[in-house]
Amino acid sequence: MADHQRLLHLAVMVMPDERILTARELYRFYRADEEETLALRGVSLQVQRGETLAVVGPSGSGKSTLLACLAGLDEPSGGEVRVGGLRISHRPETERARLRARHIGVLLQTRNLLPHVSIRDNIRLAQRATAGRPAVSAQELLGQVELAERTHALPRQLSGGELARAGLAVALANSPDILLADEPTGELDGETEQVVLTLLRNRAAQGCAVLIVTHSAEAVRVADRVIGLEDGRTVGAAVVPERQEAPDVIG
Numbered sequence: 049m050a051d052h053q054r055l056l057h058l059a060v061m062v063m064p065d066e067r068i069l070t071a072r073e074l075y076r077f078y079r080a081d082e083e084e085t086l087a088l089r090g091v092s093l094q095v096q097r098g099e100t101l102a103v104v105g106p107s108g109s110g111k112s113t114l115l116a117c118l119a120g121l122d123e124p125s126g127g128e129v130r131v132g133g134l135r136i137s138h139r140p141e142t143e144r145a146r147l148r149a150r151h152i153g154v155l156l157q158t159r160n161l162l163p164h165v166s167i168r169d170n171i172r173l174a175q176r177a178t179a180g181r182p183a184v185s186a187q188e189l190l191g192q193v194e195l196a197e198r199t200h201a202l203p204r205q206l207s208g209g210e211l212a213r214a215g216l217a218v219a220l221a222n223s224p225d226i227l228l229a230d231e232p233t234g235e236l237d238g239e240t241e242q243v244v245l246t247l248l249r250n251r252a253a254q255g256c257a258v259l260i261v262t263h264s265a266e267a268v269r270v271a272d273r274v275i276g277l278e279d280g281r282t283v284g285a286a287v288v289p290e291r292q293e294a295p296d297v298i299g
Protein backbone atom coordinates (compact mmCIF):
# COMPACT_ATOMS: atom_id res chain seq x y z
CA MET A 49 0.00 0.00 0.00
CA ALA A 50 1.38 3.44 -0.93
CA ASP A 51 2.03 6.00 1.83
CA HIS A 52 -0.87 8.26 0.89
CA GLN A 53 -3.20 5.24 0.76
CA ARG A 54 -2.01 4.14 4.18
CA LEU A 55 -2.69 7.63 5.58
CA LEU A 56 -6.15 7.71 4.03
CA HIS A 57 -6.89 4.27 5.45
CA LEU A 58 -5.77 5.44 8.90
CA ALA A 59 -7.83 8.63 8.67
CA VAL A 60 -10.96 6.62 7.82
CA MET A 61 -10.24 4.32 10.77
CA VAL A 62 -9.82 7.07 13.34
CA MET A 63 -12.42 9.53 12.05
CA PRO A 64 -15.58 9.21 14.10
CA ASP A 65 -18.66 8.32 12.08
CA GLU A 66 -20.87 11.38 12.45
CA ARG A 67 -23.86 9.43 11.15
CA ILE A 68 -24.19 7.41 14.30
CA LEU A 69 -27.73 6.18 13.59
CA THR A 70 -28.77 5.10 10.11
CA ALA A 71 -32.00 3.47 8.99
CA ARG A 72 -32.29 2.31 5.40
CA GLU A 73 -35.58 1.41 3.72
CA LEU A 74 -37.33 0.12 6.84
CA TYR A 75 -40.47 -1.96 6.43
CA ARG A 76 -42.55 -3.43 9.26
CA PHE A 77 -45.41 -5.75 8.52
CA TYR A 78 -47.83 -6.88 11.25
CA ARG A 79 -50.34 -9.70 11.00
CA ALA A 80 -52.88 -10.00 13.80
CA ASP A 81 -55.73 -12.51 13.27
CA GLU A 82 -57.00 -11.73 9.78
CA GLU A 83 -55.72 -8.18 9.80
CA GLU A 84 -52.52 -7.13 8.06
CA THR A 85 -50.85 -3.76 8.61
CA LEU A 86 -47.84 -2.32 6.87
CA ALA A 87 -46.75 0.04 9.67
CA LEU A 88 -43.49 1.18 7.98
CA ARG A 89 -43.17 1.47 4.22
CA GLY A 90 -39.57 2.21 3.33
CA VAL A 91 -38.43 4.71 5.97
CA SER A 92 -34.85 5.96 5.72
CA LEU A 93 -33.18 8.42 8.08
CA GLN A 94 -29.89 9.39 9.65
CA VAL A 95 -29.06 11.11 12.91
CA GLN A 96 -25.62 12.56 13.52
CA ARG A 97 -23.71 12.97 16.74
CA GLY A 98 -24.78 16.18 18.46
CA GLU A 99 -28.01 16.39 16.46
CA THR A 100 -31.62 16.34 17.63
CA LEU A 101 -34.18 14.96 15.19
CA ALA A 102 -37.91 15.23 15.89
CA VAL A 103 -40.29 12.70 14.30
CA VAL A 104 -43.88 13.88 14.07
CA GLY A 105 -47.04 12.37 12.59
CA PRO A 106 -50.66 11.49 13.31
CA SER A 107 -51.68 8.61 15.57
CA GLY A 108 -51.06 5.28 13.84
CA SER A 109 -48.53 6.70 11.37
CA GLY A 110 -45.79 4.34 12.58
CA LYS A 111 -43.75 6.50 14.97
CA SER A 112 -43.54 4.03 17.88
CA THR A 113 -42.89 1.16 15.46
CA LEU A 114 -40.05 3.15 13.95
CA LEU A 115 -38.54 3.91 17.36
CA ALA A 116 -38.78 0.25 18.41
CA CYS A 117 -36.99 -0.84 15.21
CA LEU A 118 -34.28 1.81 15.67
CA ALA A 119 -33.74 0.68 19.27
CA GLY A 120 -33.50 -2.99 18.30
CA LEU A 121 -36.54 -3.71 20.48
CA ASP A 122 -38.35 -4.86 17.36
CA GLU A 123 -37.12 -6.34 14.09
CA PRO A 124 -38.00 -4.62 10.82
CA SER A 125 -39.48 -6.94 8.18
CA GLY A 126 -37.15 -5.31 5.64
CA GLY A 127 -34.33 -2.79 5.52
CA GLU A 128 -31.64 -2.29 8.13
CA VAL A 129 -30.62 -0.19 11.12
CA ARG A 130 -26.99 0.66 11.84
CA VAL A 131 -25.43 2.10 14.95
CA GLY A 132 -22.16 3.64 13.84
CA GLY A 133 -20.77 0.93 11.59
CA LEU A 134 -22.65 -1.91 13.29
CA ARG A 135 -25.88 -3.43 12.07
CA ILE A 136 -28.31 -3.85 14.96
CA SER A 137 -31.26 -5.20 12.95
CA HIS A 138 -31.57 -8.85 11.88
CA ARG A 139 -29.61 -10.21 14.80
CA PRO A 140 -30.67 -12.48 17.66
CA GLU A 141 -32.44 -10.67 20.49
CA THR A 142 -29.52 -11.17 22.91
CA GLU A 143 -27.09 -9.46 20.51
CA ARG A 144 -29.51 -6.60 19.90
CA ALA A 145 -29.90 -6.19 23.67
CA ARG A 146 -26.12 -6.11 24.11
CA LEU A 147 -25.67 -3.46 21.41
CA ARG A 148 -28.57 -1.46 22.82
CA ALA A 149 -27.14 -1.54 26.35
CA ARG A 150 -23.81 -0.24 25.06
CA HIS A 151 -24.93 2.42 22.62
CA ILE A 152 -28.61 3.33 22.93
CA GLY A 153 -30.69 4.90 25.69
CA VAL A 154 -34.41 4.39 25.25
CA LEU A 155 -37.13 6.42 26.92
CA LEU A 156 -40.52 4.83 26.32
CA GLN A 157 -44.00 6.17 27.03
CA THR A 158 -44.24 3.57 29.79
CA ARG A 159 -41.18 5.31 31.33
CA ASN A 160 -39.04 2.13 31.34
CA LEU A 161 -39.07 1.85 35.15
CA LEU A 162 -39.44 -1.36 37.14
CA PRO A 163 -42.25 -0.67 39.65
CA HIS A 164 -40.93 -2.53 42.71
CA VAL A 165 -37.42 -1.11 42.99
CA SER A 166 -36.22 2.37 43.91
CA ILE A 167 -35.29 4.76 41.14
CA ARG A 168 -31.61 4.44 42.14
CA ASP A 169 -31.80 0.65 41.77
CA ASN A 170 -33.62 1.05 38.45
CA ILE A 171 -30.55 2.92 37.20
CA ARG A 172 -28.14 0.38 38.72
CA LEU A 173 -29.99 -2.52 37.10
CA ALA A 174 -29.76 -0.78 33.72
CA GLN A 175 -26.03 -0.31 34.30
CA ARG A 176 -25.55 -4.00 35.05
CA ALA A 177 -26.51 -4.79 31.45
CA THR A 178 -23.08 -3.62 30.29
CA ALA A 179 -19.82 -5.12 31.43
CA GLY A 180 -17.44 -2.76 33.20
CA ARG A 181 -17.75 0.20 35.47
CA PRO A 182 -20.40 2.78 34.56
CA ALA A 183 -19.01 6.18 33.55
CA VAL A 184 -21.47 7.91 35.84
CA SER A 185 -22.97 6.82 39.15
CA ALA A 186 -26.69 6.41 39.79
CA GLN A 187 -26.50 9.18 42.39
CA GLU A 188 -24.84 11.55 39.92
CA LEU A 189 -27.47 10.82 37.28
CA LEU A 190 -30.26 11.48 39.77
CA GLY A 191 -28.55 14.78 40.59
CA GLN A 192 -28.49 15.71 36.89
CA VAL A 193 -32.26 15.21 36.63
CA GLU A 194 -32.84 17.01 39.95
CA LEU A 195 -33.95 13.90 41.82
CA ALA A 196 -31.03 13.61 44.23
CA GLU A 197 -33.43 13.84 47.16
CA ARG A 198 -35.67 11.03 45.86
CA THR A 199 -33.02 8.32 45.49
CA HIS A 200 -34.93 5.69 47.48
CA ALA A 201 -38.39 6.49 46.14
CA LEU A 202 -40.35 3.85 44.25
CA PRO A 203 -41.76 4.90 40.87
CA ARG A 204 -45.34 5.01 42.25
CA GLN A 205 -44.25 7.56 44.84
CA LEU A 206 -43.22 10.06 42.15
CA SER A 207 -45.24 12.76 40.37
CA GLY A 208 -45.65 12.67 36.57
CA GLY A 209 -42.81 15.15 36.06
CA GLU A 210 -40.52 13.28 38.45
CA LEU A 211 -41.35 10.01 36.69
CA ALA A 212 -40.40 11.51 33.34
CA ARG A 213 -37.04 12.65 34.74
CA ALA A 214 -36.43 9.29 36.47
CA GLY A 215 -37.15 7.49 33.17
CA LEU A 216 -34.66 9.77 31.47
CA ALA A 217 -32.02 9.01 34.12
CA VAL A 218 -32.49 5.27 33.40
CA ALA A 219 -32.21 5.91 29.64
CA LEU A 220 -28.94 7.76 30.30
CA ALA A 221 -27.58 5.13 32.71
CA ASN A 222 -24.88 3.86 30.33
CA SER A 223 -23.91 7.22 28.78
CA PRO A 224 -25.43 6.27 25.40
CA ASP A 225 -24.24 7.56 22.00
CA ILE A 226 -27.87 7.61 20.91
CA LEU A 227 -30.96 8.60 22.86
CA LEU A 228 -34.37 7.58 21.51
CA ALA A 229 -37.36 9.10 23.28
CA ASP A 230 -41.03 8.31 22.63
CA GLU A 231 -43.17 11.29 23.69
CA PRO A 232 -40.72 12.33 26.44
CA THR A 233 -42.88 15.31 27.39
CA GLY A 234 -46.25 13.63 26.79
CA GLU A 235 -48.30 14.55 29.82
CA LEU A 236 -46.05 17.14 31.43
CA ASP A 237 -46.89 20.71 32.38
CA GLY A 238 -45.04 23.49 30.56
CA GLU A 239 -42.35 23.97 33.19
CA THR A 240 -41.47 20.27 33.51
CA GLU A 241 -41.54 19.95 29.72
CA GLN A 242 -38.86 22.65 29.51
CA VAL A 243 -36.74 20.85 32.12
CA VAL A 244 -36.89 17.57 30.17
CA LEU A 245 -36.23 19.29 26.83
CA THR A 246 -33.23 21.08 28.33
CA LEU A 247 -31.83 17.76 29.54
CA LEU A 248 -32.24 16.30 26.05
CA ARG A 249 -30.62 19.35 24.43
CA ASN A 250 -27.72 19.17 26.88
CA ARG A 251 -27.14 15.54 25.92
CA ALA A 252 -27.05 16.47 22.24
CA ALA A 253 -24.63 19.31 23.04
CA GLN A 254 -22.36 16.69 24.63
CA GLY A 255 -22.31 14.73 21.34
CA CYS A 256 -25.24 12.35 21.77
CA ALA A 257 -27.54 11.75 18.77
CA VAL A 258 -31.08 12.43 20.00
CA LEU A 259 -34.29 11.33 18.28
CA ILE A 260 -37.62 12.42 19.76
CA VAL A 261 -41.02 11.10 18.70
CA THR A 262 -43.37 13.87 19.68
CA HIS A 263 -46.66 15.71 19.29
CA SER A 264 -45.29 18.72 21.14
CA ALA A 265 -44.59 21.98 19.29
CA GLU A 266 -42.07 22.87 22.00
CA ALA A 267 -40.12 19.66 21.41
CA VAL A 268 -40.09 20.33 17.65
CA ARG A 269 -38.78 23.82 18.32
CA VAL A 270 -35.69 22.56 20.16
CA ALA A 271 -34.87 20.02 17.40
CA ASP A 272 -32.35 20.68 14.62
CA ARG A 273 -34.44 18.80 12.05
CA VAL A 274 -37.92 17.39 11.85
CA ILE A 275 -39.33 14.61 9.69
CA GLY A 276 -42.99 13.72 9.28
CA LEU A 277 -44.45 10.23 9.09
CA GLU A 278 -47.78 9.45 7.50
CA ASP A 279 -49.14 6.00 6.87
CA GLY A 280 -45.67 4.50 7.44
CA ARG A 281 -43.87 6.79 5.00
CA THR A 282 -41.78 9.91 5.49
CA VAL A 283 -43.74 12.85 4.12
CA GLY A 284 -41.36 15.70 4.64
CA ALA A 285 -38.12 16.75 6.23
CA ALA A 286 -37.21 20.23 7.36
CA VAL A 287 -34.49 22.03 9.19
CA VAL A 288 -36.02 23.93 12.09
CA PRO A 289 -35.38 27.57 11.05
CA GLU A 290 -34.93 29.23 14.40
CA ARG A 291 -34.26 26.81 17.14
CA GLN A 292 -35.51 28.09 20.44
CA GLU A 293 -33.11 27.10 23.16
CA ALA A 294 -34.94 25.82 26.19
CA PRO A 295 -33.96 27.78 29.31
CA ASP A 296 -30.81 26.52 30.96
CA VAL A 297 -32.56 25.05 33.99
CA ILE A 298 -30.10 22.24 34.64
CA GLY A 299 -26.35 22.41 34.10
Ligand SMILES: Nc1ncnc2c1ncn2[C@@H]1O[C@H](COP(=O)(O)OP(=O)(O)OP(=O)(O)O)[C@@H](O)[C@H]1O
Binds near residue numbers: 078108114
Ligand atom coordinates in the same frame (compact mmCIF):
# COMPACT_ATOMS: atom_id res chain seq x y z
N1 LIG B 1 -48.11 -5.27 17.64
C1 LIG B 1 -48.89 -4.84 16.65
N2 LIG B 1 -49.68 -5.69 15.97
C2 LIG B 1 -50.47 -5.28 14.96
N3 LIG B 1 -50.51 -4.00 14.53
C3 LIG B 1 -49.75 -3.10 15.17
C4 LIG B 1 -48.91 -3.45 16.26
N4 LIG B 1 -48.26 -2.34 16.70
C5 LIG B 1 -48.68 -1.33 15.93
N5 LIG B 1 -49.57 -1.77 14.99
C6 LIG B 1 -50.23 -0.97 13.95
O1 LIG B 1 -49.20 -0.32 13.21
C7 LIG B 1 -49.59 1.01 12.89
C8 LIG B 1 -48.57 2.00 13.44
O2 LIG B 1 -48.63 1.95 14.87
P1 LIG B 1 -47.67 2.85 15.79
O3 LIG B 1 -47.98 2.51 17.21
O4 LIG B 1 -46.28 2.69 15.32
O5 LIG B 1 -48.20 4.32 15.45
P2 LIG B 1 -47.86 5.71 16.18
O6 LIG B 1 -47.63 6.71 15.11
O7 LIG B 1 -46.80 5.52 17.18
O8 LIG B 1 -49.25 6.01 16.94
P3 LIG B 1 -49.52 6.88 18.30
O9 LIG B 1 -49.12 8.30 17.97
O10 LIG B 1 -51.00 6.71 18.49
O11 LIG B 1 -48.69 6.24 19.40
C9 LIG B 1 -51.00 1.20 13.45
O12 LIG B 1 -51.91 0.93 12.41
C10 LIG B 1 -51.08 0.13 14.54
O13 LIG B 1 -52.42 -0.27 14.72
